[in-house]
Amino acid sequence: MAQRTVIPFGPQHPVLPEPIQLKLTLKDEIVEEALPHIGYVHRGVEKAAERMDYTQNVFLVERICGICSFIHALCYCQGLERLMGLEVPRRAAYLRVIWSELHRLQSHHLWLGLYADAFGFESLFMEFWRSREMLMDIFEKTAGSRVIISACCIGGVRRDISDQHLQETLETLKMLEAAFDKSSEVMLNDYTVKKRTVGKGILPADKAILLGAAGPVLRASGVEQDARQTGFAAYDELRVEPVVETAGDCYARAKVRIRECRQSLDLVRRAIAGLPDTDIAVRPKGRPNGRTISRVEQPRGELLYFLAANGTQKLDRLRVRTPTFANVAPLVHMLPGCEVADVPVIVLSIDPCISCTER
Amino acid sequence: MGLIDIARSKSPWILHFDAGACNGCDIELLACLTPVYDVERFGIINIGNPKHADVLLVTGTVNKRSARVLRNLYDQMPEPKAVVAIGACALSGGVFHQCYNILGGVDSVLPVDVYVPGCAPKPEAIIEGVVMALGKMQEREHARKRGAA
Numbered sequence: 001m002a003q004r005t006v007i008p009f010g011p012q013h014p015v016l017p018e019p020i021q022l023k024l025t026l027k028d029e030i031v032e033e034a035l036p037h038i039g040y041v042h043r044g045v046e047k048a049a050e051r052m053d054y055t056q057n058v059f060l061v062e063r064i065c066g067i068c069s070f071i072h073a074l075c076y077c078q079g080l081e082r083l084m085g086l087e088v089p090r091r092a093a094y095l096r097v098i099w100s101e102l103h104r105l106q107s108h109h110l111w112l113g114l115y116a117d118a119f120g121f122e123s124l125f126m127e128f129w130r131s132r133e134m135l136m137d138i139f140e141k142t143a144g145s146r147v148i149i150s151a152c153c154i155g156g157v158r159r160d161i162s163d164q165h166l167q168e169t170l171e172t173l174k175m176l177e178a179a180f181d182k183s184s185e186v187m188l189n190d191y192t193v194k195k196r197t198v199g200k201g202i203l204p205a206d207k208a209i210l211l212g213a214a215g216p217v218l219r220a221s222g223v224e225q226d227a228r229q230t231g232f233a234a235y236d237e238l239r240v241e242p243v244v245e246t247a248g249d250c251y252a253r254a255k256v257r258i259r260e261c262r263q264s265l266d267l268v269r270r271a272i273a274g275l276p277d278t279d280i281a282v283r284p285k286g287r288p289n290g291r292t293i294s295r296v297e298q299p300r301g302e303l304l305y306f307l308a309a310n311g312t313q314k315l316d317r318l319r320v321r322t323p324t325f326a327n328v329a330p331l332v333h334m335l336p337g338c339e340v341a342d343v344p345v346i347v348l349s350i351d352p353c354i355s356c357t358e359r
Numbered sequence: 360m361g362l363i364d365i366a367r368s369k370s371p372w373i374l375h376f377d378a379g380a381c382n383g384c385d386i387e388l389l390a391c392l393t394p395v396y397d398v399e400r401f402g403i404i405n406i407g408n409p410k411h412a413d414v415l416l417v418t419g420t421v422n423k424r425s426a427r428v429l430r431n432l433y434d435q436m437p438e439p440k441a442v443v444a445i446g447a448c449a450l451s452g453g454v455f456h457q458c459y460n461i462l463g464g465v466d467s468v469l470p471v472d473v474y475v476p477g478c479a480p481k482p483e484a485i486i487e488g489v490v491m492a493l494g495k496m497q498e499r500e501h502a503r504k505r506g507a508a
């Protein structure tokens with residue numbers, strides 16, 4: 001009779017930059033059950049947002065997650081703009097797309113690197129992170145900061161990107177693409193990498209829908225859904241086709257993200273080419289009142305904010321639903337039946353962002 | 360300076376723990392390890408096991424749940440050791456200082472040797488913080504030896 005063992009995976013683990021704990025029940029080498037324990041990075045942002053001024057909240061929500069900070073701010077500002085009846089100038093909408101897509105690129109590069117590290121391919125990790133530094137340089141140049149760029153504000157964006165910087169961005173992207181071609185080639189075609197990823201952690205389409213998966217995890221299972229199709233910011237003019245794969249395994253999830261990187265590169269270029277010449281922000285007038293829902297697409301999936309305002313400076317309620325939270329249930333479904341050695345790869349394949357999840 | 364001291368000052372191994380950060384500081388810390396900043400040229404290696412580590416790098420605010428884990432990691436590290444707090448959050452709680460689940464900065468749980476301010480601090484600043492922590496660690500070690508002699 002094989003013995004059952006319970007192994008804690010996390011909260012402090014070399015492949016996880018963030019603390020989450022999975023209690024794995026093993027029978028020999030095979031995982032029978034996985035139980036997530038969370039709460040290590042819970043801060044209480046939603047409550048804090050009720051105590052702060054609604055304009056101050058932009059800086060607070062940006063710090064829900066440092067990897068996709070701009071998109072958090074965008075989602076929040078978009079909701080408030082709807083409540084206050086503000087029309088964002090077109091140039092601001094395009095700039096928002098540019099920064100969002102750069103954040104997506106940055107986040108996917110980060111993930112591809114960490115993922116390579118999870119199956120022990122350290123030089124590939126270094127390759128992706130070296131290219132990622134080019135994107136960080138773009139942020140520093142255009143917004144003044146590397147990680148939390150604080151470029152979004154209620155009514156538009158805080159700063160413009162000059163023509164010279166747009167030109168330099170395009171040139172950097174060219175270099176980035178060349179590097180990306182090389183390293184993504186390894187990720188997709190290397191024999192050893194494929195051995196570690198193909199057929200691991202399969203999530204069928206019906207299960208993905210049932211368990212409420214989001215973003216690349218959902219699209220890798222063959223479901224065509226992307227919040228950018230709703231046409232927020234300037235996505236109504238810069239149409240986006242969702243990237244879909246059908247296999248639903250770790251390999252497909254990596255492939256979706258790699259193809260999304262190409263899509264983002266294309267989107268940034270299209271947005272720069274079509275950048276209209278208008279103001280970059282309108283002044284907010286009055287106070288927000290009423291309730292609304294705001295949806296955007298984060299690198300990890302759909303992000304949803306619910307805002308309830310009451311006509312004063314403070315919000316009644318801010319509710320955040322993040323994509324990783326949606327992807328934890330599919331993860332718990334994927335793990336049983338896999339080998340212990342595959343656990344890091346499968347956990348990373350959903351691109352967990354715990355600080356989003358717990359806020 | 361004994362052989363072990365020399366080895367430690369030339370090749371400090373670091374342990375990273377995220378006690379409740381927004382990720383911003385964590386990715387900057389990871390960026391230190393990658394080719395552009397490459398701290399490995401100073402012999403700095405990121406290690407997962409607290410029992411091998413010399414310097415503990417903490418990012419983020421400490422909350423009621425992670426405090427226990429943080430304490431635990433610190434206790435497992437062998438002497439001499441140093442703690443570096445990274446980012447506004449680890450210093451004082453940063454933007455989250457009013458949140459209900461927050462105990463405060465890292466120094467509310469552990470003795471901190473070096474504070475690296477910024478939100479998020481740049482990799483250069485983090486590297487400087489680690490180097491300063493090494494200096495402090497050595498000083499303390501010398502003082503201890505003098506005391507014992």
Ligand code: SF4
Nearest residue numbers: 381383446447448478
């Ligand atoms: S200091 Fe800033 S970047 Fe660092 S964890 Fe705190 S909010 Fe995030």
